Amino acid sequence: MKSVSVRIDDDIKARWERLSDEHGLNxxxxxxxxxxxxxxxxxxxxxxxxxxxxxxxxxxxxxVWKRAGLAD
Known part of the structure; x- marks a missing residue:
């Protein structure tokens, strides 16, 4: 599996870490x-x-009506 480096704002990183920590997620x-x-x-x-x-x-x-089964 390859690694990718991504730059994210501090608040996004904090949300990501909080969510993973609170719910025991990897x-x-x-x-x-x-x-x-x-x-x-x-x-x-x-x-x-x-x-x-x-x-x-x-x-x-x-x-359309025939295909939908709604024809008279």
Missing amino acids: ASHLMRQAIVEKLEELEDFYTVRQRLSEPFDPVPDED
Whole structure:
């Protein structure tokens, strides 16, 4: 596993240490998990942004109702 050095404000470091100490969490694991969660959030955001920028054909209302099982 690789190491990464990150500069953070003192107050963020204090919050991180307090949370890990109060709840018996491994500080490195806590930081890794936070990074993974943010990466997943950003990947989802940019995927949606890309897909929304591509043209798409509109779907008639009747088809939407049928697909949802709400057709008359």
